[in-house]
Amino acid sequence: MPDPAQLAERASFRAWTRETARFADTDRLGHVNNAVFATFCESGRVSFLYDASKPLAPPGAVFVIARLALDFRAELHWRDQVDIGTAVLAMRRRSFTLGQGLFCRDACVAAAESVMVLMDEATRRAIELPDRLRADLAAYLAPGAT
Amino acid sequence: MPDPAQLAERASFRAWTRETARFADTDRLGHVNNAVFATFCESGRVSFLYDASKPLAPPGAVFVIARLALDFRAELHWRDQVDIGTAVLAMRRRSFTLGQGLFCRDACVAAAESVMVLMDEATRRAIELPDRLRADLAAYLAPGAT
Amino acid sequence: MPDPAQLAERASFRAWTRETARFADTDRLGHVNNAVFATFCESGRVSFLYDASKPLAPPGAVFVIARLALDFRAELHWRDQVDIGTAVLAMRRRSFTLGQGLFCRDACVAAAESVMVLMDEATRRAIELPDRLRADLAAYLAPGAT
Amino acid sequence: MPDPAQLAERASFRAWTRETARFADTDRLGHVNNAVFATFCESGRVSFLYDASKPLAPPGAVFVIARLALDFRAELHWRDQVDIGTAVLAMRRRSFTLGQGLFCRDACVAAAESVMVLMDEATRRAIELPDRLRADLAAYLAPGAT
Numbered sequence: 001m002p003d004p005a006q007l008a009e010r011a012s013f014r015a016w017t018r019e020t021a022r023f024a025d026t027d028r029l030g031h032v033n034n035a036v037f038a039t040f041c042e043s044g045r046v047s048f049l050y051d052a053s054k055p056l057a058p059p060g061a062v063f064v065i066a067r068l069a070l071d072f073r074a075e076l077h078w079r080d081q082v083d084i085g086t087a088v089l090a091m092r093r094r095s096f097t098l099g100q101g102l103f104c105r106d107a108c109v110a111a112a113e114s115v116m117v118l119m120d121e122a123t124r125r126a127i128e129l130p131d132r133l134r135a136d137l138a139a140y141l142a143p144g145a146t
Numbered sequence: 147m148p149d150p151a152q153l154a155e156r157a158s159f160r161a162w163t164r165e166t167a168r169f170a171d172t173d174r175l176g177h178v179n180n181a182v183f184a185t186f187c188e189s190g191r192v193s194f195l196y197d198a199s200k201p202l203a204p205p206g207a208v209f210v211i212a213r214l215a216l217d218f219r220a221e222l223h224w225r226d227q228v229d230i231g232t233a234v235l236a237m238r239r240r241s242f243t244l245g246q247g248l249f250c251r252d253a254c255v256a257a258a259e260s261v262m263v264l265m266d267e268a269t270r271r272a273i274e275l276p277d278r279l280r281a282d283l284a285a286y287l288a289p290g291a292t
Numbered sequence: 293m294p295d296p297a298q299l300a301e302r303a304s305f306r307a308w309t310r311e312t313a314r315f316a317d318t319d320r321l322g323h324v325n326n327a328v329f330a331t332f333c334e335s336g337r338v339s340f341l342y343d344a345s346k347p348l349a350p351p352g353a354v355f356v357i358a359r360l361a362l363d364f365r366a367e368l369h370w371r372d373q374v375d376i377g378t379a380v381l382a383m384r385r386r387s388f389t390l391g392q393g394l395f396c397r398d399a400c401v402a403a404a405e406s407v408m409v410l411m412d413e414a415t416r417r418a419i420e421l422p423d424r425l426r427a428d429l430a431a432y433l434a435p436g437a438t
Numbered sequence: 439m440p441d442p443a444q445l446a447e448r449a450s451f452r453a454w455t456r457e458t459a460r461f462a463d464t465d466r467l468g469h470v471n472n473a474v475f476a477t478f479c480e481s482g483r484v485s486f487l488y489d490a491s492k493p494l495a496p497p498g499a500v501f502v503i504a505r506l507a508l509d510f511r512a513e514l515h516w517r518d519q520v521d522i523g524t525a526v527l528a529m530r531r532r533s534f535t536l537g538q539g540l541f542c543r544d545a546c547v548a549a550a551e552s553v554m555v556l557m558d559e560a561t562r563r564a565i566e567l568p569d570r571l572r573a574d575l576a577a578y579l580a581p582g583a584t
Contacts, residue, residue, distance in 0.1 A: 022311070023338045024179050024331045028172035028224060034503055035170055035480055038473035039316045046315045052371075065472055069507040078174060079344075168457070169484045170477045180357055181330035185462045188327055192461045198517075211326055215361040225490075316471050320464035320516060327462055370466060 007101045007111035008073070012142050013085025017047040021080045032076035038068060041100055041112045044084030048098070048140075049116070056136050060121050066095065067115040074109040082109070087142040091134060094118060094126040099142055153247045153257035154219070158288050159231025163193040167226045178222035184214060187246055187258045190230030194244070194286075195262075202282050206267050212241065213261040220255040228255070233288040237280060240264060240272040245288055299393045299403035300365070304434050305377025309339040313372045324368035330360060333392055333404045336376030340390070340432075341408075348428050352413050358387065359407040366401040374401070379434040383426060386410060386418040391434055445539045445549035446511070450580050451523025455485040459518045470514035476506060479538055479550045482522030486536070486578075487554075494574050498559050504533065505553040512547040520547070525580040529572060532556060532564040537580055 006012040019040050027033040049056050049063050057063060076082060082104050089099040095117045102110040120127045129137075152158040165186050173179040195202050195209050203209060222228065228250050235245040241263045248256040266273045275283075298304040311332050319325040341348050341355050349355060368374060374396050381391040387409045394402040412419045421429075444450040457478050465471040487494050487501050495501060514520065520542050527537040533555045540548040558565045567575075 019314070020311075022331065022335055024173060024181055024334060026174035027170060028174070028176045030174045033170050033480075034506070035473055035476035038476040038506075038508075039314065042316060042471075042473055043314055046370075065510055067507070067509050068472070068476075069505070070476075071505050072503055078338075165460070166457075168477065168481055170480060179334075180360070181327055181334055184327040184330040184360075184362075185460065188325075188462060189460055211364055213361070213363050214326070214330075215359070216330075217359050218357055224484075316465060316473055318466035319462060320466070320468045322466045325462050 004111070006142055006144070007099050008108035010083075010085060010101065010103055012099070013087050013101060015044075015048045015086045015140055017044040017084045017086070019043050019082045019084065021076050021078055021082065023078050026078050030077075032078070032080070034072060037070055037072065037076075037102065037110050037112075040082055040084055040102055041068065041070065041114065044086045044100055045098060045114060048086040054136075056133060057118070058130050058133060061118055061127060062121055063116045064119045065114055066117050068112065070110060070112045072110050074104070074107050076104060076109055080104050086140070087145070088137045088140045089113065089142055089145045091129065091137060094128055096129065096137055150257070152288055152290070153245050154254040156229075156231060156247065156249055158245070159233050159247060161190075161194045161232045161286055163190040163230045163232070165189050165228045165230065167222050167224055167228065169224050172224050176223075178224075178226070180218060183216055183218065183222075183248065183256050183258075186228055186230055186248055187214065187216065187260065190232045190246055191244060191260060194232040200282075202279060203264070204276050204279060207264055207273060208267055209262045210265045211260055212263050214258065216256060216258045218256050220250070220253050222250060222255055226250050232286070233291070234283045234286045235259065235288055235291045237275065237283060240274055242275065242283060296403070298434055298436070299391050300400040302375075302377060302393070302395055304391070305379050305393060307336075307340045307378045307432055309336040309376045309378070311335050311374045311376065313368050313370055313374065315370050318370050322369075324370075324372070326364060329362055329364065329368075329394065329402050332374055332376055332394055333360065333362065333406065336378045336392055337390060337406060340378040346428075348425060349410070350422050350425060353410055353419060354413055355408045356411045357406055358409050360404065362402060362404045364402055366396070366399050368396060368401055372396050378432070379437070380429045380432045381405065381434055381437045383421065383429060386420055388421065388429060442549070444580055444582070445537050446546040448521075448523060448539065448541055450537070451525050451539060453482075453486045453524045453578055455482040455522045455524070457481050457520045457522065459514050459516055459520065461516050464516050468515075470516070470518070472510060475508055475510065475514075475540065475548050478520055478522055478540055479506065479508065479552065482524045482538055483536060483552060483554075486524040492574075494571060495556070496568050496571060499556055499565060500559055501554045502557045503552055504555050506550060508548060508550045510548055512542070512545050514542060514547055518542050524578070525583070526575045526578045527551065527580055527583045529567065529575060532566055534567065534575055
């Protein structure tokens with residue numbers, strides 16, 4: 001597993017998605033609601049996993065999130081543009097871990113790790129990551145990841 | 147069409163749904179975001195139309211919303227309980243209009259009208275309201291509605 | 293009041309905001325949830341009313357939405373880019389009406405009218421639109437609007 | 439720190455909040471969107487921390503979430519009722535950890551840990567947990583927590 005501090009560096013990521021904080025994303029504290037950070041992680045994740053030009057899931061299989069760990073580092077506000085970087089931190093037999101950094105201007109506002117399981121759509125059971133998927137994910141391995 | 151003022155009276159409704167305003171429903175103005183009122187209307191609408199014990203849609207058909215008109219009368223805040231009343235205001239050949247009142251404590255905080263079209267799932271075209279549906283909807287006609 | 297059909301034409305608008313439909317904006321019907329259309333209208337509205345470089349509200353006053361009427365014309369899906377055009381349809385003593393068109397690719401997917409009231413922040417009462425605001429709004433009058 | 443398996447047991451919790459999954463909480467996969475689980479955790483958290491009859495925050499201070507770790511165990515669907523239990527897992531000098539279990543019928547559908555920091559509203563800096571807060575939190579310590 002790479003150094004967690006890497007998730008705070010833009011240079012750690014090759015896959016990027018951009019979101020803009022909506023007025024409706026704010027809450028009564030005046031800033032972007034913390035659950036919206038989970039939505040931004042999802043936006044980056046699905047954009048990475050289901051890229052229309054190169055979907056990663058094998059036919060008949062889907063990715064299921066088993067765990068999301070989110071470190072909040074700074075507030076976001078209405079109209080802020082957020083760049084979401086996604087990388088692969090680790091691969092296991094039937095699952096892998098994505099690392100994400102959320103950046104606004106010069107700051108990392110959040111870092112996240114997501115454990116993704118590959119599931120057979122018909123049986124709803126976890127299945128082994130095929131070699132093709134392993135090779136595709138390997139292209140996005142963070143420095144130091146295995 | 148009944149008097150619009152009827153939507154501000156609890157007595158106009160027989161079908162009810164309850165929602166509670168979440169912290170995440172608020173926005174930076176400190177109150178419940180106005181789009182959440184549309185969500186509350188939807189909660190009342192789908193609860194009325196797709197009641198698990200007596201779904202109104204004929205087999206192979208779904209209801210599609212064509213128009214939503216929402217009058218905002220008062221603010222809602224975190225933790226407020228909202229009672230959503232739903233009634234039928236009018237029936238036409240392929241569509242009908244629902245009237246809704248949103249109530250918090252003693253006040254009507256919003257009133258809404260929704261035009262719903264019955265659509266064939268396969269052809270994605272509007273179809274005539276069958277007699278059975280007309281009879282079911284008639285049981286929820288607001289006083290003065292036709 | 294201008295012809296309602298104008299809201300379906302991109303040429304009717306000079307003020308624009310862009311949103312992208314998030315994965316989280318979809319619902320179990322597979323398309324973008326209808327309440328998100330109200331959020332998109334809000335995005336266009338607040339972007340128009342509270343433009344950071346030229347806010348329209350006089351000091352000590354805010355805009356309050358009194359009515360939202362939304363015509364749904366087509367579905368939106370995950371990743372769709374939506375251009376939201378905003379124009380002024382009518383001005384009254386203490387309120388005005390905004391017209392909006394939501395466009396995705398070549399189609400108008402929704403049209404909306406919003407009645408906005410100018411409210412004194414301290415007294416929470418409606419106040420007259422000052423001349424400066426009238427002049428600012430006039431620059432965005434839709435063809436045929438008064 | 440108590441055994442993580444405790445978060446899957448209703449008996450571990452004394453503070454409870456209930457949410458119902460809205461139609462708008464679902465996504466195109468047909469189930470409740472995963473970010474809504476973070477919203478449900480927030481509902482339980484703010485209900486626990488800002489109980490109107492006994493707010494835990496000292497005057498002039500607020501709680502800020504520094505980390506949220508969410509384990510997804512089962513899907514939720516439209517209309518599901520979710521009971522959110524909240525307990526205190528650990529207290530440190532300027533922060534504490536909440537443990538949460540989300541339950542639907544007989545199943546634990548998610549477990550979460552949240553690190554909360556006590557922040558001075560004026561200086562925006564972390565401050566020490568006062569004795570009164572420590573005593574209040576201690577009443578909700580999970581078995582085995584310190």
